Amino acid sequence: VREWIRADEQRARNLHVVVARLDVRADGPTMLDVGGGYGRLTRLVLERFPAARVVLHDFSPPMIEQAAGYLAPFGSRCRLVRADLRDRDWVRAVDGPFDAVVSAIAIHNVRAPATVARIYKDICGLLSDGGQFVNLDRPEVGGEADQEAWLFDAGFDPATVHVERINEAQLLLVARAPDEHSRTA
Numbered sequence: 001v002r003e004w005i006r007a008d009e010q011r012a013r014n015l016h017v018v019v020a021r022l023d024v025r026a027d028g029p030t031m032l033d034v035g036g037g038y039g040r041l042t043r044l045v046l047e048r049f050p051a052a053r054v055v056l057h058d059f060s061p062p063m064i065e066q067a068a069g070y071l072a073p074f075g076s077r078c079r080l081v082r083a084d085l086r087d088r089d090w091v092r093a094v095d096g097p098f099d100a101v102v103s104a105i106a107i108h109n110v111r112a113p114a115t116v117a118r119i120y121k122d123i124c125g126l127l128s129d130g131g132q133f134v135n136l137d138r139p140e141v142g143g144e145a146d147q148e149a150w151l152f153d154a155g156f157d158p159a160t161v162h163v164e165r166i167n168e169a170q171l172l173l174v175a176r177a178p179d180e181h182s183r184t185a
């Protein structure tokens with residue numbers, strides 16, 4: 001993990017793309033970082049939104065251990081949760097709802113398209129009304145069309161689903177959970 005962190009500087013620059021897309025209320029938004037590793041994206045979010053509280057989720061004990069040190073300056077604004085995305089109990093472990101869910105280069109690791117689709121459904125269910133999902137990931141499990149279809153199937157508001165290839169190796173997905181009005185319409 002320490003070597004991976006050293007080699008990670010270049011990749012981390014792309015994390016700003018995720019933060020730039022976040023559009024949440026300024027007064028104490030709650031957020032979840034899925035597969036957050038040692039906390040680079042979580043840290044950017046905590047810095048950008050000084051009233052935010054973030055749950056960093058990951059399944060790797062060494063990553064969580066590194067995150068505890070890296071995010072220590074943020075104290076109780078950050079909670080660390082270890083859970084495997086392949087196990088449906090991860091939803092209970094992170095304990096939503098959240099105003100936003102972010103993720104970077106993590107969800108494709110589960111490999112199976114059906115599992116990615118199910119995780120998007122889980123994430124939609126973890127969001128509060130109108131909550132936002134911003135996900136930067138590799139197009140290794142599904143390309144633009146698959147990703148878009150999974151977001152629609154997951155229950156995100158179709159009018160908000162946006163999938164964009166930002167370079168050869170990365171897709172940016174942005175979507176919102178239905179708001180109260182569209183849930184009851």
Ligand SMILES: C[S@@+](CC[C@H](N)C(=O)[O-])C[C@H]1O[C@@H](n2cnc3c(N)ncnc32)[C@H](O)[C@@H]1O
Binds near residue numbers: 041106
């Ligand atoms: C490339 S790292 C990205 C970390 C972080 N999002 C970032 O951008 O700095 C991928 C992360 O996904 C986590 N991960 C992979 N498979 C997972 C799973 N099934 N459940 C939870 N986390 C997983 C790994 O432990 C790792 O921390």
